[in-house]
Amino acid sequence: MPVLTRLIPSPVAVDISRGALDGLADVLADQRISGSGALAVAISGGSGLALKERLAPVLPDADWYPVTDGTIGAAVRLAEEMKGRKRYDAVVGLGGGKIIDVAKYAAARIGLPMVAVATNLSHDGLCSPVSILDNDDGRGSYGVPTPLAMLIDLDVIRDAPPRFVRSGIGDALSNISAVADWELSHEVNGEKVDGLAAAMAGQAGEAVLHHPGDITQDAFLTVLAEALVLSGISMSISGDTRPSSGACHEISHAFDLLYPQRSALHGEQVGIGAVFAMHLRGAHEEAGLFADVLRRHALPVLPGDIGFTVEEFVAAVRYAPRTRPGRFTILEHLDLSENGIRDAYNSLVKAVGASGGQP
Helix, strand or coil: CCCCCCCCCCCCEEEEECCHHHHHHHHHHHCCCCCCCCEEEEECCCHHHHHHHHHHHHCCCCEEEECCCCEHHHHHHHHHHHHCCCCCCEEEEEECHHHHHHHHHHHHHHCCCEEEEECCCCCHHHHCCEEEEEECCEEEEEECCCCCEEEEEHHHHHCCCHHHHHHHHHHHHHHHHHHHHHHHHHHHHCCCCCHHHHHHHHHHHHHHHCCCCCCCCHHHHHHHHHHHHHHHHHHHHHCCCHHHCCHHHHHHHHHHHHCCCCCCCHHHHHHHHHHHHHHHCCCHHHHHHHHHHHHHCCCCCCHHHHCCCHHHHHHHHHHHHHHCCCCCCHHHHHCCCHHHHHHHHHHHHHHHCCCCCCC
């Protein structure tokens, strides 16, 4: 008997709309996530704390847990605090990417389902099976279950700092480069590509790349939010981060590890990495389009835009493959020397133009 279908791990409910936050209690009840209302709500000190007053009356049996940072220590402490208090139906992560990552890890640690309520669109971890948490060695990726439900209230997103919303644009666009790296590995090494995961991640990136709007418009915010959710689901389908993480992310991880006090937002760094990676693989037209779109959304294109010198960028690119041992991308394929990276960077600058912030 042939296999006729496969189960895809994904949220049972996704609501991306204006006023979505007002429907949180109904989603929890309708999807039988929490009938009793016994919830542990992890909140940030900023947007999450501000929304607590709005949600507390409709979640009278919830306990609220402020989370101060996005570290593995904070996630473990949250799990211990929840476990020692009472029996909950589910964990709700209310805040930005760091809070949601901490809540995902803590929920997994004590075996509870998790609901993600995003207050910004900074990266695609909102709905992914991965928690990115700071640890003693820098930053690590930890496998966790996908959120059981996902709510993104566009009214709340509009109140987020614009930089944190724009960051998600860079992360979504980087999918296109990541999928190209995956396909390259298939051609060179025979690595298996999950066609559904690759198509989902790639099309999510393309939808953002070609949308004419900006973050002031609901139509664009909806497309961006959908792209980030689909990107997360694509990782659940493939069972790893391959659909959304290639050379672009290796370069970003290198920034984080080599310059931890100076690194920029994740989406900003992977956008820079994606432009460079596309240029490296000879996709010069696509690299130029990436650069144009990033600039249109006031995002960095070159390392100088986020305060890094050319030599620091060369060092980051050279170090990048060490951040994901065993992953094959255009960086591992070309294995450029420092001079080779420098030449490629100079070629990119000639192709896309130097940005005003470059030193």
